[in-house]
Structures are given as structure tokens and as C-alpha cells.
Amino acid sequence: xxxxxxxxxxxxxxxxxxxxxxxxxxxxxxxxxxxxxxxxxxxxxxxxxxxxxxxxxxxxxxxxxxxxxxxxxxxxxxxxxxxxxxxxxxxxxxxxxxxxxxxxxxxxxxxxxxxxxxxxxxxxxxxxxxxxxxxxxxxxxxxxxxxxxxxxxxxxxxxxxxxxxxxxxxxxxxxxxxxxxxxxxxxxxxxxxxxxxxxxxxxxxxxxxxxxxxxxxxxxxxxxxxxxxxxxxxxxxxxxxxxxxxxxxxxxxxxxxxxxxxxxxxxxxxxxxxxxxxxxxxxxxxxxxxxxxxxxxxxxxxxxxxxxxxxxxxxxxxxxxxxxxxxxxxxxxxxxxxxxxxxxxxxxxxxxxxxxxxxxxxxxxxxxxxxxxxxxxxxxxxxxxxxxxxxxxxxxxxxxxxxxxxxxxxxxxxxxxxxxxxxxxxxxxxxxxxxxxxxxxxxxxxxxxxxxxxxxxxxxx
Numbered sequence: 037x038x039x040x041x042x043x044x045x046x047x048x049x050x051x052x053x054x055x056x057x058x059x060x061x062x063x064x065x066x067x068x069x070x071x072x073x074x075x076x077x078x079x080x081x082x083x084x085x086x087x088x089x090x091x092x093x094x095x096x097x098x099x100x101x102x103x104x105x106x107x108x109x110x111x112x113x114x115x116x117x118x119x120x121x122x123x124x125x126x127x128x129x130x131x132x133x134x135x136x137x138x139x140x141x142x143x144x145x146x147x148x149x150x151x152x153x154x155x156x157x158x159x160x161x162x163x164x165x166x167x168x169x170x171x172x173x174x175x176x177x178x179x180x181x182x183x184x185x186x187x188x189x190x191x192x193x194x195x196x197x198x199x200x201x202x203x204x205x206x207x208x209x210x211x212x213x214x215x216x217x218x219x220x221x222x223x224x225x226x227x228x229x230x231x232x233x234x235x236x237x238x239x240x241x242x243x244x245x246x247x248x249x250x251x252x253x254x255x256x257x258x259x260x261x262x263x264x265x266x267x268x269x270x271x272x273x274x275x276x277x278x279x280x281x282x283x284x285x286x287x288x289x290x291x292x293x294x295x296x297x298x299x300x301x302x303x304x305x306x307x308x309x310x311x312x313x314x315x316x317x318x319x320x321x322x323x324x325x326x327x328x329x330x331x332x333x334x335x336x337x338x339x340x341x342x343x344x345x346x347x348x349x350x351x352x353x354x355x356x357x358x359x360x361x362x363x364x365x366x367x368x369x370x371x372x373x374x375x376x377x378x379x380x381x382x383x384x385x386x387x388x389x390x391x392x393x394x395x396x397x398x399x400x401x402x403x404x405x406x407x408x409x410x411x412x413x414x415x416x417x418x419x420x421x422x423x424x425x426x427x428x429x430x431x432x433x434x435x436x437x438x439x440x441x442x443x444x445x446x447x448x449x450x451x452x453x454x455x456x457x458x459x460x461x462x463x464x465x466x467x468x469x470x471x472x473x474x475x476x477x478x479x480x481x482x483x484x485x486x487x488x489x490x491x492x493x494x495x496x497x
Contacts, residue, residue, distance in 0.1 A: 042097055042166065042169040042170055042173075043075060043169075043170055043172075043173040043174075044073070044074060044075055045092060045095050045097070046090050046092055046097060046201070046259050047073075047074035047075045047077065047078045047090070048074040048092075049090040049091055049092035049095070049259070050090070050091045050092075051082075051088055051089065051090055051091075052088065052089040052091070052247065053082070053086060053087075053088050054086045054087030054088055054089075054213060054215075054246035054247050055085075055086040055087070055215070055246060056247075056248070075173065082261065083199075083263075084199065084221075084263050084264075084287070085263065086246070086263065087213050087246050087247070087260065087261060087262050087263065087266055088260075088261045089247070089252065089254070089258060089259070089260050089261075090258065090259040090260075090261070091255075091257075091258055092257050092258070092259060093255060093256060093257030093258065094257070095257075096203075096205075096256070096257040097166060097203050097257075097259060098162055098163065098166045098203060098205060098281070099162070099205075100160070100162060100163075100205050100206065100279070101206075102206070102401060102476050102477045102480055103400040103401060103402075103480070104160060104162065105183065105206070105279055105477070106142070106399075106400070106477075106480055106481075106484065107160065107397075108153065108156060108159045108160040108163070108181065109121065109141040109142065109151065109153070109183075110397045111159045111160070112141070112153050112156075112159045113139060113140065113141060115158070115159065118155060118158050118159070119154050119155065120133075120139060121139075121141050121144075121151050121152065121153050122151070122152040122153075122154070123137070123141070123144040123149040123150070123151060123152075124149060124150045124152065124190045124191060125147070125148055125149050125150070125188075126148075126188055126189055127189060127190070127191055127192045130144065130149060136427065137149075137427070138419070140485065140488070141183075142480075142481035142482075142484045142485050143426055143427070143481075143485050145183065145185060145477070145478075145481050146426055146427070146428045146429065146432070146436075146478065146481050146482060146485065147426075147427045147428060147429050148185055148188055148429035148431075149185070150182065150183060150184040150185065150188060150189065150190035150191075151181075151182075151183040152180065152181070152182055152183075152190060152191075153180065153181040153183075154180050155178055155179070155180070156179045156180060156181035156281065157178055157179045157367070157371055158370050158371065158374060159181075159374070160374075161371075161374055161375045161378045161379075163179050163181070163281065164371035164372075164374055164375055165371075165375070166179065166281075166283070167179050167283065167367070167371065168368060168371060170201075170283060171364055174285050175285075175290055175360040175364075176285075176286060176289075176360050176363045176364055176367070177283050177284065177285060178283075178284050178286075178367060179281045179282065179283050179284070180281070180282045180284065181279070181280075181281055181282075182270075182278075182279070182280050182281075182282065183277065183278070183279050183477075184209065184270075184271075184272040184277060184278045184279075185272065185277050185429070185478075186272055186273065186274055186275065186276055186277055186473055186475065187272065187273070187274050187431065187473070188271070188272055189269070189270060189271035189272065190270070191269070192229060192269060193212070193214070193229050193235050193240075193241065193267055193268065193269040194227065194228060194229025194230050194235065194267065194268070194269070195217075195218065195219070195222060195227050195228050195229060195230075195235075195264070195265050195266060195267045195268070196222075196227060196262070196264055196265075196284075197222050197223055197224045197226070197227050197264055197286075197287075197288040198264050198284045198285055198286045198287055198288060199261070199262065199263050199264050199285040199287045200261075200262050200282050200283060200284055200285065201259055201260070201261055201282075201283040201285070202254065202259065202260040202261075202262065202280055202281070202282050202283075203258075203259050203280060203281045203282075203283060204254040204255060204256055204257065204258045204259075204260075204278070204280045205256065205279045205280055205281060206256060206277070206278065206279040206280075207256070207272070207275075207276040207277050207278040207279060208253055208254065208255055208256070208272075208273060208275070208276065208278060209253070209254050209270050209271070209272055209273075209278040209280060210251055210252070210253050210270065210271050210272070210273060211251065211252050211253075211254060211260065211268060211269070211270045212245055212251050212252075212268065212269050212270075213245060213246040213247065213252070213260075213262065213266055213267075213268045214240050214241065214243060214244070214245060214246070214266065214267040214268065215243055215244045215245060215246050215249075216239055216240045216243035216244070216267075217265045217266055217267070218235070218236060218239065218240055218265075218267065219265055220265055221264055221265055221287075221288075221291065222264060222265050222288070223288050223294070224288060228240075228267060229267065235267055240267050241267075246266075253273075254280070264287050264288065274472075274473075275472070276475050277475055277477055277478075289359070290356060290359075290360070295352055295355065295356055296352070298355070298359075299347055299351065299352055299355050300343055300347065302355075303342065303343065303346050303347055304339055304342065304343070307342055307346075310335075311339060315332055315335060316330075316331070316332050316335070317332050390408075390412065390487075390493045390494040390495060391408055391412045391413070391415060391416050391487055391488075391490045391492075391493045391494075392415070392416045392417075392487070392488060392490065393488050395487050395488075395493075395494050396484040396485070396487040396488035397484075398494070399453065399480070399483055399484050399487055399494060400453070400480070401452075401453050401454040401476055401479070401480055402452060402453070402454065403452070403453050403483070403494060403495070404450050404451065404452055404453075404494070404495050405443075405450070405451060405452075405453060405483055405486075405487065405492045405493065405494060405495075406443070406447070406448075406449060406450045406451075406492065406493055406495070407443045407444050407446075407447050407449075407491075407492060407493070408490055408491060408492055408493040409447075409493075412490060412493050413490040413491065414490070415490070416488075416489065416490035418489070418490075424489045424490065424491065425489075426482075426485055426486075426489075431473050432473050432474055432478060435457075435461055435473075435474050436474070436478075436482055438460065438461055439456050439457075439460040439461060439482075440486070440491070442460045443460065443492070450495075453479055453480055453483045454476055454479060454480075456479050456482075456483070457474050457479060461474075
């Protein structure tokens with residue numbers, strides 16, 4: 037895929053419109069209408085008007101495997117300059133991730149938590165490249181990442197203050213996009229389902245769904261476009277975990293009312309300190325009197341005169357373009373630093389580095405592991421008061437314990453991470469459902485946690 041073609045490829049894909057009244061599976065959309073480009077058609081007919089799904093599985097916007105995702109989680113956990121990952125358990129935020137999981141995303145995932153990484157474009161070079169590419173179409177783009185275990189969900193129904201492109205990267209995810217929009221084009225303080233603002237059951241949740249009044253399932257490679265304000269919620273099915281990226285297009289930042297209010301404030305603040313002072317309006321004459329004896333009406337008239345004389349259409353446009361140039365410059369500096377670091381990264385072989393945090397960070401699905409010796413296990417420092425154990429969701433606990441027990445019963449046994457399920461679990465009908473829930477990422481998370489804690493070690497002695 038060429039560097040400038042990511043959104044063109046998305047817009048060229050088979051499209052399903054969210055507000056089409058036909059009760060059919062897929063709606064064919066002529067992306068070449070009036071001989072215009074697919075991107076032109078998107079902005080003319082879909083942008084800010086209705087949700088849409090683009091089925092571009094054969095030409096995915098980004099390709100990440102589970103090893104990539106594990107590396108991203110490690111970087112997010114240990115990068116002090118960015119936000120730590122957020123953990124949710126079926127819509128409930130985990131408020132004390134340090135004591136529960138030592139801030140380890142893999143440990144939280146094993147306990148059934150969904151992992152949310154804000155600004156994932158600062159934590160993996162492929163996501164950084166994707167956002168830089170999309171900024172050739174949109175003023176500014178950043179990506180948040182959502183990793184959800186099977187049979188769970190991350191956050192409850194809510195609306196956002198931005199348009200988004202949801203890119204399904206791994207697995208599948210079920211979505212409910214509600215047809216009734218409670219607040220058209222909401223600002224940040226108007227997002228329902230967030231910060232105490234409830235989603236109305238009668239008007240929204242019982243008001244029907246988009247896409248033929250049906251729940252939709254995003255497959256790998258699919259892209260869901262959601263205009264700002266549409267209430268939505270997502271959940272993961274029983275078969276596999278889901279990983280998707282939400283590419284945020286902060287449209288509330290480049291609407292006219294925000295642009296005008298920001299420019300007016302900047303203009304008045306820079307003109308005189310008087311405009312930063314409280315206005316003389318109050319319950320009594322003494323409060324309203326000022327040293328200069330200028331009335332509220334006179335001060336407002338002075339401000340309006342400055343606004344009319346100094347704020348022009350050209351100045352507004354310049355401010356808007358400068359704002360996004362600053363955003364993009366700052367974001368790209370951090371993204372480029374990440375990309376350069378990855379290109380120059382050379383993993384050094386260290387025979388002694390086979391247990392602990394650094395060893396766990398090198399673990400992939402293709403790595404070999406074994407039970408650690410007592411000396412290796414004791415070499416891993418554990419925070420005072422913390423146990424070497426894990427909290428694991430009930431649905432997978434039996435199988436994971438069987439794997440660990442079999443490894444411990446044969447200290448000389450070496451297995452490849454991705455083969456643990458086959459090599460270490462006999463066919464047990466009563467545990468068939470649990471076995472199905474042990475996906476590749478569960479195996480990788482379990483192995484990384486055990487190596488970090490010292491229970492397992494990498495490779496041969």
C-alpha cells in the first residue's frame with residue numbers, strides 16, 4: 037500500500053450505510069458517483085451525516101499480529117512520558133491496577149479485563165505510521181487501542197465529541213449503533229454516557245439501531261465510521277478476543293463555534309489585562325461600582341469593538357491552520373522518535389536474561405519456555421507484600437493451571453508458547469469450552485506473566 041493511499045483504500049471499499057431504511061444485509065454504494073473519487077464521495081455524502089461500514093478485509097488499513105500488540109502493551113506500561121493503560125472489567129473501571137495487577141496489562145487481561153491504550157500511535161510504529169498517513173486526509177488524527185477478551189466488553193453505551201474510524205485489526209467485535217442522536221455534534225462536556233451524563237433509555241436505547249435496526253459484527257479489516265454524537269457500545273463474542281483501533285478525528289476542535297470562541301478569547305486576553313478581570317455584575321450597587329466607574333455595558337461595547345476590528349475571516353482561518361500544525365508537529369515528533377527507536381533497536385542476547393520483566397518483554401508466540409529453576413525464580417525481585425501468583429478469570433483458570441502443573445511435573449520439558457494448548461492439555465470433554473477460550477493472546481499473556489514472576493524461563497538451560 038502506497039504511503040498516501042490509506043483513506044482512499046478505505047473509501048474505495050464496499051460500503052454499508054447506517055441510516056438506509058432497507059432491511060437488507062449490505063447496501064451497495066456507488067463510490068464513483070458523478071465520476072468523483074471515493075474520498076470525494078465520502079466527504080460529500082457520508083461525512084458528518086451517518087454511520088457507515090467499509091468492508092476492506094482484502095486490503096486492511098493496518099496489519100498487527102499478537103506479538104506486535106504485546107510489544108505495544110509493554111511500551112505503554114513502561115513509557116513514563118505517556119498515559120498508562122486503562123483497565124475495564126465489563127464496563128467497570130479498575131481503580132487500583134497497581135495493587136491488583138502491578139500495572140501489568142497481561143495480568144489484567146488474564147483476569148478478564150479489557151485494556152484501553154490512549155494515543156496508541158505513541159506506542160507502536162505501525163500505528164504511528166497509520167495516523168501520519170491519515171493526516172494527509174484529515175487535519176489531525178490520533179489512535180486509541182482497545183483489547184477485549186472473549187465474552188466481555190470494555191465501556192458502556194456512550195457518545196463521543198469526535199468523529200471516529202474504528203478499524204477492526206484482530207478477531208471480531210459486535211456493535212450496537214443507536215439511531216437516535218441525543219445531542220447533535222456534541223462538545224466535550226456534552227458527551228452522554230460519560231462523566232455522569234446518562235444515556236436516555238426511552239429516546240436512545242429503545243429508539244432503534246442503525247444498519248437495518250440490527251447489531252453489526254466487524255470482521256478483521258472492516259472500518260466503521262461514526263460521526264460525533266452517535267451513541268454506541270461494543271462487546272466481544274465467545275470465540276476469540278478482539279483488538280481494534282479507534283482513529284479519532286477531533287471534529288469538535290475544528291467547528292466554527294469553538295474556533296470563534298478560542299480566537300475571541302486569545303484576542304481579548306492579548307489586548308488588555310482588563311479583559312481578564314471579573315465583570316461588574318452583582319446583587320448590589322457596591323459590587324457593580326468600579327474605580328474607573330465604567331459600566332458593564334461600556335466594557336462589553338469596548339470588547340465588541342476590539343473583536344470587530346481585529347478578528348477577520350483570514351485571521352480565523354490562520355488560527356485554525358496554525359492550531360493543527362502545532363498538534364501535528366508535536367504528535368509527529370513523538371511518533372518519529374518511536375519509529376526511529378524501533379528501526380535502530382537491536383536486541384542483545386543475554387544468557388542470564390531469561391526470567392524477569394526484560395525477559396518477558398522479549399517473549400513471543402514463537403519463543404520456547406520451560407519451568408525455571410529455584411535459583412532463577414529467586415533471582416527475580418518481587419515488590420514487598422506482593423505474591424508471585426496471578427488472578428485469572430474463572431473461565432480459563434482450570435486450563436491454565438493444567439498447563440502450569442504439567443510443565444512443573446516435567447522440569448526438562450520445553451514447549452513453544454503458541455503450542456502450549458496442544459502440548460500440555462489432553463482432550464477433556466468437560467473442559468472443552470474453557471479450552472476454546474485459551475486463544476493465542478491468552479497463551480502469550482500467561483507466558484509473559486509467568487516469566488516476569490520467575491515461574492517460567494525462556495529457552496534451554
